[in-house]
Amino acid sequence: MDTKSVEEVKADAEVKAGVEVETGDAWQRLALIAILYFSVRNIKNSAQGLIYIIPALAIGSNILSNLNSPEAYITIGVLVSTAVISGLISFFMYTFRIHNQHVEIHTGVFQRRYTNLPFWRIQNVKIEHPFYYRPFGYALVVLDTAGSGKEEANIVAVPLAYANALRKQVLAEKTKDDGGNHHQAPVSDSEINEADNAGAYQNNTNEHDEEVLNTRSIGDIVIHGITNNRVWIILGAAAPFYDDAIGLVSEWLADKGLQLNQLVGEQTVAWWQFGLYAFVILMMLMAAMALLSVGGALFTFYGYTLSRSDDRYIRRSGLLNKQEVSMRASRIQMITAKQDWLDKVLKRVNLYFEQNSTAGQQVQELMSPNKLIVPSVTEQEAVALSQEVMPNCQLHRSDYLGISKRFILHWLLTAWSIPVSILLLIGTVSAELDILLASLGLLILASLLLTLRWWRWGIASDSQYVYIRRGRIGVDYLCFEPYKIQQVIVKQSVFMRRRKLASIKFVLASGSVTVPFLPEGYVKTLANNVLLEVESTRKSWM
Amino acid sequence: MFSASNTGGFSNEPLSQDDLPALEALPLTPVSKKYRLINLGVSATITLLILSAITTGRYQTFFSIPDELRRIFPYAFAVVAILGVLWFTYHFFADKKIKFAVREQDISKQSGLVFRQLSCQPILRVQHVELKRGPLARWAGLASLQVFSAGGEMHTFEIPGLEVDDANRIRQFILDHKDVSAR
Numbered sequence: 001m002d003t004k005s006v007e008e009v010k011a012d013a014e015v016k017a018g019v020e021v022e023t024g025d026a027w028q029r030l031a032l033i034a035i036l037y038f039s040v041r042n043i044k045n046s047a048q049g050l051i052y053i054i055p056a057l058a059i060g061s062n063i064l065s066n067l068n069s070p071e072a073y074i075t076i077g078v079l080v081s082t083a084v085i086s087g088l089i090s091f092f093m094y095t096f097r098i099h100n101q102h103v104e105i106h107t108g109v110f111q112r113r114y115t116n117l118p119f120w121r122i123q124n125v126k127i128e129h130p131f132y133y134r135p136f137g138y139a140l141v142v143l144d145t146a147g148s149g150k151e152e153a154n155i156v157a158v159p160l161a162y163a164n165a166l167r168k169q170v171l172a173e174k175t176k177d178d179g180g181n182h183h184q185a186p187v188s189d190s191e192i193n194e195a196d197n198a199g200a201y202q203n204n205t206n207e208h209d210e211e212v213l214n215t216r217s218i219g220d221i222v223i224h225g226i227t228n229n230r231v232w233i234i235l236g237a238a239a240p241f242y243d244d245a246i247g248l249v250s251e252w253l254a255d256k257g258l259q260l261n262q263l264v265g266e267q268t269v270a271w272w273q274f275g276l277y278a279f280v281i282l283m284m285l286m287a288a289m290a291l292l293s294v295g296g297a298l299f300t301f302y303g304y305t306l307s308r309s310d311d312r313y314i315r316r317s318g319l320l321n322k323q324e325v326s327m328r329a330s331r332i333q334m335i336t337a338k339q340d341w342l343d344k345v346l347k348r349v350n351l352y353f354e355q356n357s358t359a360g361q362q363v364q365e366l367m368s369p370n371k372l373i374v375p376s377v378t379e380q381e382a383v384a385l386s387q388e389v390m391p392n393c394q395l396h397r398s399d400y401l402g403i404s405k406r407f408i409l410h411w412l413l414t415a416w417s418i419p420v421s422i423l424l425l426i427g428t429v430s431a432e433l434d435i436l437l438a439s440l441g442l443l444i445l446a447s448l449l450l451t452l453r454w455w456r457w458g459i460a461s462d463s464q465y466v467y468i469r470r471g472r473i474g475v476d477y478l479c480f481e482p483y484k485i486q487q488v489i490v491k492q493s494v495f496m497r498r499r500k501l502a503s504i505k506f507v508l509a510s511g512s513v514t515v516p517f518l519p520e521g522y523v524k525t526l527a528n529n530v531l532l533e534v535e536s537t538r539k540s541w542m
Numbered sequence: 543m544f545s546a547s548n549t550g551g552f553s554n555e556p557l558s559q560d561d562l563p564a565l566e567a568l569p570l571t572p573v574s575k576k577y578r579l580i581n582l583g584v585s586a587t588i589t590l591l592i593l594s595a596i597t598t599g600r601y602q603t604f605f606s607i608p609d610e611l612r613r614i615f616p617y618a619f620a621v622v623a624i625l626g627v628l629w630f631t632y633h634f635f636a637d638k639k640i641k642f643a644v645r646e647q648d649i650s651k652q653s654g655l656v657f658r659q660l661s662c663q664p665i666l667r668v669q670h671v672e673l674k675r676g677p678l679a680r681w682a683g684l685a686s687l688q689v690f691s692a693g694g695e696m697h698t699f700e701i702p703g704l705e706v707d708d709a710n711r712i713r714q715f716i717l718d719h720k721d722v723s724a725r
Contacts, residue, residue, distance in 0.1 A: 356692055486693035489661040490565065497658070507693035527662070528564050534664045535647035541667065541692065 021162070021169040027095040027106070033138050034094070034157035037130065039087030046083075096155055098166065103143060105153055115153045117143060123331070125167040129160075129322035139163040143170075167326070171312060210314070213388060214374055214381065216304035224301065224376035225294030227342040228350065301375050306385075313353065313389070315372055327372050331355045331542055333484050333510035335386050337395055340474035349382035350375055353389060356509035356542070370510070386479065393465050395477040400458030400469050404501050404517040407457070408450045416446045459504075459515045461526065466506070468513055482533040484508055484541040490527055492520070506530070509541055565660060568650055570641035576682045577703025578637035584678070585633055589626025593619065642701045644712060649689065651701050663699040665719045667691045673709055685709040689716065 089109055096105045103122075105115040124144035133139060141155040141163045158166070216224075302319040314326040336352040343349060353372040374385060386393055423439035426432075452472045460467045461482075468478040487507035496502060502523040503516040599607070600615045636655040643650045650662040672688040679685060686702040687709045704712070 485664075486667045486691040487661060487663050487697055487699060489659060491654075491657055491659045493657045507691070507697045509692040509694075512693065512697060524564065524566055531565075531648060531662060531664060535666060538666060 021098055021165050023097045023099065025097070025099060027097050030091065030094060030096070030155075031136075031138055031157040031159065032091075033133060033136055035084070035087045035091045036132055037087075037140070037156050038090035038094075039083045040130075040132075042086045042090065043083045094156065103153060103155070105155070117153050119170050122170050123328075125170055125326055127160075127163050127167065127324040129318075129324075131320040133157070134322070137161075141166060171310065210307045210309040212305055212307045213313075214304075214306040214377065214385060216301060216317075216375060216377075218298070218302070220376050221297050221301045221304065222294050223346060223348060224350075225297030226290055227340060227346060227348060227376060228297070229289075229293055297375070304375065306372075306374055308388075313372060315374075325372060327353065327355055329389065330540070332372075332389060333508045333541070334478060334480040334513075335390055335393070335395075337382050337386065337477040338474065339471075339476070343376070344474060347379055348376040349379055351377055351382050351385055354510035390465060390479060390481070393467075393479050394462070395467065395479055397460055397462075397467060400460045400467070401518065401522065402458045403454060403515065404499070404519075405454060406496075406499060406501060407454050407517040408447065410495075410517070411450050412443075412447060416443065420446070457515065459518065459526075461529075466526075466530070468515055470515075478513060480506070480508060480513075482530040483537050483539045485530050485534050486541070488527050488530055490523055491516075565650065565662060568643040568645075568652075568660075570643045570650075570652055572638065573640045573642065573701065573703035574684055574705050576684055577640075578633060580678050580682055580684070580703075581633040581637055582630060585626065585629040589622065589629065592622050593626070596622070637703070640701075640703065642704075644715065649699070649701075649712065649716070651699065661699060663689055663691060665716055667693075668716055668719075671713050671716050673706075673713060675706075679703075687712055 090107075093109050093112075094105070094107050096103070098104070101119045103115070103117045103119070105113075105117075107113050107115070122143050124142075126142040126144065128140040128142060129138075130140065137160045138157050139160045141158060143153045143155070155163075155166075299319050300323075301317045303322075304315070304317040307314050307316075308329075309326075311329045312326045313329060313332075314324060316322065316324045332353045332355060334354045336354060338350045338352065339348070351374040353374075355370045355372070374382075377385065383395065386395055420439050420443045423435060423442065427436035427439055449472055453470075456469060456471045456475055458469045460469075464481065465479050466482050470476050470478070485506050486509060489505040489507065491503040491505065492501070496517070497520075500520040501517050502520045503514060504518060504523045504527060505512055505514040596615065596618055600612065632655065636653070639655060639658070640651070640653045642652070647666070648662050648664045650660060652658065652660045669690045669692060672690070673685045674688055675685045683706050684703055685706045686700055687704055689699040691697065691699065701709075701712075
């Protein structure tokens, strides 16, 4: 599987050579396969609207008994032909051209929309291969801009070779742009300040060679599915079938002699028996969840390759719909290496390369072009990959400065004291021993978790990077370059001031990170140094 | 500390004071006193309005009200009064603490009563600037300055209660800054 994707990459590179990207003055239509895409999309969109009506319909008329009637066929026929006709109309209303370094798209049936996207404003080029495109060698090109999430343009169906050539052209334009050919980009787009990085890009003008940095085998992805909850990928897709599934499962359980209703209702069952049943059911559920999660992981990450082409990192993966996300190296704001407790046992790490997050737009984490994930790599690979992206960074260093123990006290007093003391009060007043015990248990649990959190939380910095370590049972390592900071915030409560402690918060384009309860002097020096780094190097954050 | 520590020819002196470019040495200026007055006025007025509304509702004789509502009245009155007093006291003490400073390369704001927070926004990272003026602020000749960076809406840097002239001057200073204007 791995070799296949490498070959694909090579094949793509070969094809790239002879394709003309500019389409000239004339407006182009998409490949015919786009009709299928539009039909599928329209069905999907209307299905999302209709999903709430389906149960009502199902109850109102017994669908199963009517499924063979002519009316049913007519309804299905009408639905399908509506979808196809709407697909056809969408197809004929969609024209595009690529002209003078601009992508222009006319789209929409009732609301016509005209998108004009200059190459140099394109931030990400994503190439998707829906499964029905693959036999015919077509691709869907998604062009992301630095602006809001709505400002994205899709070229729905073009030959794969053309998609690759287009991507190459956009990237080439980018390189040229960075080399000093400054366009008049809008003020909000700050990518032009990158002249200082440009040398590195220009040395490497042959873009045909793409270096594969990492591939994930099916085994790795199965591990990822087990250690991470990827259930929702499947659950989200299967939402319409929940009722049936639950019915089936309870029938099956009934067959096996387990009657849920009887179990709960009857008093005759001993508590340990009931507990055992509950335990067995829980185990079965967990196993089913794990299986679903593995399925979800395979669905998104099958055939995962991470490769580098010039200054870009490209991620390709997907079982049915192959997805390709590419991200410029200079856009990476932060590396996060996340290790949950199960990951720790298996010695695996999820590595994230985080780009700027568009505010207010919650994209699904895994599909998001803003976060490039390398799922479940080994610890050595994680170190190697993080150093590939941020040379010389040392995530696992020994000089992390821990936060003050007052952190534990602070959170116990501010957050936990009230619920615990209320419980304690109720316990003493009502003289119920178990409530008293519960309140003490809660207190112990809270202090345990806080202690773990205190123990993990730390910060370090060297001449290039700032590192943060945090977590409770798992550990996350974060690393970023100080010159990419957007804003620095120093916080201090009255009590912290007395103890000469302070919290520091770094705001990056990818989000913010806080390290609380550090020595005041350290925080001030760090804040001043970070600000000096931002303001004196004047490097762009993008 | 970082690679930039030995960069020559860089300056980030406080505009009004020749001192080290350190956050703790910032010459902080408090925001306009009118800002506090407006907040105090607004909190007092709204609290009194609500209190008088429920009181007149309780004692009017035009239509009868259910007994439960009648019984709730003293508690409702107390809750509203306490919240109003808290609101008023908060602004009484906290608004005095809002201070700001402009340096060559960044703007800073310090605020907070129990948790004192000092945020510093390098001008290099500013995406755009806005002046926001509500009706009361317009009447009092105040404006709040909002500075947007790529850090997202959650981290919009805002200095409230500036005199309009000051706000405009800072806005112009940011816009004229070579890092923002030279694009």
